[in-house]
Amino acid sequence: MERHNCIEETVFRYLMKYPKNIRFVEVGIGKNPYIAQNLKKYGYRIKATDIKRKSEEYGVEFTEDDIFDPDLNIYSGSDVIYSVRPGIEMVPALISTAKKSGCELIVYHLGDEVYKDGGRVTDCGVILHRYYIP
Template sequence: MWNDLEEYILKLAIKNSQKTGKKTKIVEIGVGKFQTISKNLSKNDNIDLIMTDIDPDNENITKDDVFNPNMNIYKNADILFSIRPPAELQEAIMKIRDKINATLIIKPLFNEDLNIKTHKMQLKNYNRASFYIYEK
């Protein structure tokens, strides 16, 4: 499942790079301890990746609070994604997306619904991965 989500994001990034002629800027919000997808995406030459968390566990993660975001981190981002963000963070993540007009992907917990009331995100099934997407 994680490989499929990573593959989908990579395909979006490559498509974006081909369209714009520049690297695709991706920001993972609330990376936590599960950094496999971001680490793999960052190996691609067409991607500029930033990982954020309110409590970074290493120097590769930028400290940020989605309720009081540093918008310089997100400026010019093409894709935002978050894996299993708690329900109370989801609306704040959408507000960041709205300010920069990026594609947003949220992968909630297996049995969890989204807590975003301001936008209708589309449920996407890609191979074995299921996630919600709001495209710019």
């Protein structure tokens, strides 16, 4: 049986509430493709990024990208950028990228971290921070 983290499952269930025509980008997929793989499995369009390519292939479109110097073409045409447990120092760059791309930004923070005022907080079983809504 596939094991996964309850947090990722909860975030995935929240994102599934979006219409099927929504295009997602996961920033910082790291070694945890659970959300991206499941969004794809359920028919959503999903891209993933990380600062370096992982050796594993996750079955989702992947682009190496540095969120501190992003290639905005990766995010262009997408609707929602999300990130699970990004370093707090990444949040300003995530917000900037979301604004420049016209994408909603959803962040699940590590522990009790919050950037500035925390944006619009959504409790869906875990606390999500919506830092930018176009």
